[in-house]
Amino acid sequence: MFKMKMMALLKNTSVKRALIILLVIITTIGIITWPKSNADSQISVAFRATSMNVKAGGKNIEMPEIGPDQSDVATKAKKYDNVYCIDEGTTLSYAEYNKELNLYNSKESSQCFKNYNSALWLIDNMYISTASNKDELLNYFANMLTSPEVKKAVSSYGNITTDNIKSLNKIVGNGKDIKGRTINRNLLEVIEQVALWNYTNNANNSDKDKYDKFVNGGFSGQNISANDQNTCKYVYYALKYLANKNSNYNSNGTVNNVISLDATKANINLDKKQVGPYYLKANGIVMNIDSAFKSKISAVVTKTDNTTKKLDSSKITVNNDGSFYINFTDCGEISKSELTIASIYSGSATTANVIVNAKNQNLLNLKKTANVKNLSDKKEISVSGKYSVVLIKVDKNGHAVTNNPATFSVTGKITKKDIKTNADGMVSLVANQKIESEKAKDSYVIKEETAPEGFIKYDGNINLSVSFKKEGTNYILDKDNVKVEGTGTNGTVKSRVPSNTTIEIYIPNDEEEKPKFDLALRKFISKVDGVAPTVSREPVIDAQSKTLLDRTGTAAYHHTKDSLKVKVGSQIEYTLRVYNEGEVDGYAKEITDYLPQDLKFVKIADESAKEYTTTSTSEDNKIVLKYNGNTAIKAKSIDRILNNEKDNLYQEVKVICEVKEGAKGYNTNRAEITNYGYEDKGTWKEAKAINDVDRDSVQNTISNSLNLDKWYENRKSYSETDASGKTTTIKDYYPGEQDDDDFETVEVKELTGKYSVVIKKVDSSNKNQGLAGAYFTIDENSKSEKVGPTDTNGYIDVRKDITISKAGTQTVLNIKEETAPDGYKPYNGTISLTISAKESTEKYALDKENTKLTQKSADNEENTSNGEVTCNINEEKSLITITIPNEKKVFDLALRKWVTQAIVTENGQTYVTDTGHKAEDEPEEIVKVDLKKSKLNDVVVKFNYSIRVTNEGEIAGYAKEVSDYIPNGLKFVAEDNPDWTEKDGKIVTRALENTLLQPGESAEVKVLLTWVNSANNMGVMTNTAEISEDYNDYGIPDRDSTPNNKVPGEDDIDDAPVMLTVKTGSEDLKYIALITIVLALLSGCVIALRKNIKRQYNVGDILRK
DSSP: OHHHHHHHHHTSHHHHHHHHHHHHHHHHHHHHHSOOOSSEEEEEEEEEEOOOSOEETTEEOOOEEEOSSSTTHHHHHHHTSSEEESSTTSOOSEEEEEEEEETTTOHHHHTTBSSHHHHHHHHHHOOOTTOBTHHHHHHHHHHHHTSHHHHHHSOTTOOOOHHHHHTTOSEEEEEEOTTSOEEEEEHHHHHHHHHHGGGBOOSOOSOTTHHHHHHHTOEESTTOOGGGHHHHHHHHHHHHHHHHHTTTOOOOSEEOOOSEEEOTTOEEETTTTEEEEEEEEETTEEOOOOHHHHTTEEEEEEETTSOEEEEOGGGEEEOTTSOEEEEOGGGOSEEEEEEEEEEEEEEEEEEEEEEEOTTSOOEEEEEEEEEEEEEEEEEEOOOBOEEEEEEEEEETTSOBOOSSOOEEEEEESSOEEEEEOOTTSEEEEEEEEEOOOTTOEEEEEEEEEEOOTTEEOOOSEEEEEEEEEEETTEEEEOGGGOEEEEOOSSSOOEEEEEETTEEEEEEEEEEOOOOOBOEEEEEEEEEETTBOOSSOOSOBOOHHHHHHHHHHSSOOOBOOOSOEEEOTTOEEEEEEEEEEOSSSOEEEEEEEEEOOTTEEEEEEOGGGTTTEEOOOOTTOSEEEEEEOOOOOBOSOHHHHHHTTOOSSOEEEEEEEEEEOTTOOEEEEEEEEEEEEEEEETTEEEEOTTOTTOBSSOOSSOSTTOOOHHHHTTTOOOOEEEOTTSOEEEOTTOOOOSSTTEEEEEEEEOOOBOEEEEEEEEEETTEEEEEOOOOEEEEEETTEEEEEOOOOTTSEEEEEEEEEOOSSEEEEEEEEEEEEOOTTBOOOOEEEEEEEEEEEETTEEEEOTTTOEEEEEETTOOEETTOTTOEEEEETTTTEEEEEEEEOBOOBOEEEEEEEEEEEEEETTEEEEEEOOOOTTOSSOOOEEEEEOGGGTTTOEEEEEEEEEEEEOSSSOBEEEEEEEEOOTTEEEOGGGOTTEEEETTEEEEOTTTTOOBOTTOEEEEEEEEEEOOOTTSOEEEEEEEEEEEEEOTTOOOBSSOOTTOOOTTSTTEEEEEEEEEEOOHHHHHHHHHHHHHHHHHHHHHHHHHHHHHHHHHHHHHHHHO
């Protein structure tokens, strides 16, 4: 149907015309838009591929060449003398090619490659034997492939050198064409052919490692030796590594500046006598430099005398990392180096055409021209230098005059006025002055224009002459030829050159005459533990004190400095007293006392606390005391003391320190004035920032050289030698390092002492019986430990040989019994032992009076009577024994017996009546059985009894045997009681012999007794059971009963009564009446039940309706 419609449609003339027009349009568009190569050319060349008998693994390597049977063979052979197969796996045989494409600008040619960019790099950088200037191309090729980076990446083939690679530049193969001519090729080109296939669109690209496998199988063929194998593989993998690395490479065939010289890190090293490091780089890697490359490198160096010397390649050192250096060891010092690398490969112009034949594989024809160029670099050394001159203003003792400026002027090399010293007494006269040359000489004339306040100006000029020398690339000061000369008469100008670039000049000044300020400090122990020393240690001032003060400027203070014996824990009161030996009123604003490690600060004594404060704590190794008062010590304390004046003779502060635990030997502490105040022309000043106000001491000086551990042993009393050579020693005067510091020494008596604590665990009823196996928890200072067990005598060490380091409370031990000895109750409560020590003769011992033991019950109530726990202190042995008693645990087995059933058999019928009695029934009701008189001899009556044993004690135990005493009228039938036997007129059972009863547990046995038929055996019969043998692991007897003693009232014995009676007639009437009543009740219940059922039924009918 569709076909018929289409035929009818095509018969229509208008439709035919439209279809023809449409066909023309489509054809025209196709012609216009059909893709064309913009770099193709028509050729007519026949190529063939004949075996060269060269293989890579199992792959026969066939490479194209011009076929012999065509016109103009010689011309074509010359043009196509280096052709490669592009499509590995596609047959070439003998084919005519009619078109070739420019590889670098043809989209069509790029489609022959699966990785066009890597292929471009490989083609631009591969070696071809027909290249122009091929030797330089081979040098480049070999050094590129042996670069450090490539060697590291391709490291499986040993140390491959450029010579190894160049040795592959040879003809291999011995194939024959149909005319008998030899077919062969350059070995490097064969390897390059295999490498190229990694990047071309081949017949079978599924195996990405295909060509690696060929190469790994080795190369074989004419002129390929076993020694060539590693090098062949190395070249293949090196080319692959670099081609993959350059996967973004682009080119138009002409490549310049491939090798570049990297001199970014190069410099002239005068110490090592070398210039470098230099690197040759290509393709983003550092090139190898072999002997061929090295021979191209030379240099010219310029010496410091401007002469030059040419250095050939023998002066070039090449390293494994590719770096190279110029060595100028034989040239002395140089100022310039000029490096040249002559005629080194710079790139190539490559013509690469893809020869296309749609029926056969595509080919690649290569032509190369290698180019060379020169590389160069120049390095120069510049010599420079600067220097500075600093003026320092000092007093006659060489101390800097601070916070008190002087002014200077200078002429000569520079001219400058009003040069003022800063707060540190210094000023930069010349800063960073340029040194022109090593032969230059700079001169200065310096003059002090104004002196610091209170000082006399230097009365001459200071002449400075500065010379220089060269050191390496720097000009520096020639220290030996820097000359400073002062022409003044009131001081000696000094100088020094602390560095190669700095000169310091010290210009002195004498002070103007003014009253002298001079404070002196003395330190002494005034109390130990609140008591003054037997021999006073307070300074004594006498005429000799005054004589020494007048002659030397420091008075003599007589007081012993022999060490004072103390003990650990002793509190020592030190008095720090400041005297005013000068002519100006003043005070110690701050005093610092430096403590040894075995002393700790406690507090400022109460009488000093109003005027002195400190932020120091017991953790600090010094006490910094601040004076908050404003009363100055009047001048000339020594004179006023000798004149018996009473007021304002000195300033003092008392501090209290404590001897730490573990202290021993000598402990020296030193104090000094670290800041003071003084009166200056009616104004009070704080002198912390002025180190030379005191005429003979500098505040705050001993902190860096305390030597506390050796100071006492090295102390020296004051002595002086007169003009005749006679030496006089002043008794009991030990000066400090200066007169504003002093020391005191205590010797810590090494008292020894130890104590031990043991617990003795005893039986509360027999204190001589020690108990083994108890464990205790001991808490001390929030730390807990478990001790135990006590030994067979009941002892356990709690503390053993604990060192006593001081008197007073040693520690508090909280003791709790965790586990009692077997069979005993644990002590219920906590024991607290406070251990105290006292000082005895040359030792520490337990303080019996203050060593206390307290007990607390489980509810934490204190028991002041100590209960049964005792504490014995043996002072001689330093032993504390805590005796803790234990009560034995209670053993208590109780027995209960009751009748559970009455069993009557009459006329072959057995009637069992459950009594409903329980063990707890007290008293138990009598179980009564009524018998017909006529049946007394025919009826069988039995009673079933339950006997329960309960552990009411605190330890486990056994009821080994239970006895039952059968009353008259009842008898024992062995067949009814397999667990019972007759023994000594009673029956016994050991059924519970192996049943361990824990506290609170129970076990039961049963016994069945039979009535002896007789009219004489009527009435109440009481059956009694008793525990006749018990046992526990501790041998503890039952607390309230004795087994097998048959004593009523004990809890291990119990009875159960039964009663038999004969029925009477009246009783028969009663039973008849009772039965009648029961029957009537049953009839009523049946009637009621029927009515109820009927009602339910009726309700059901209603619901169903």
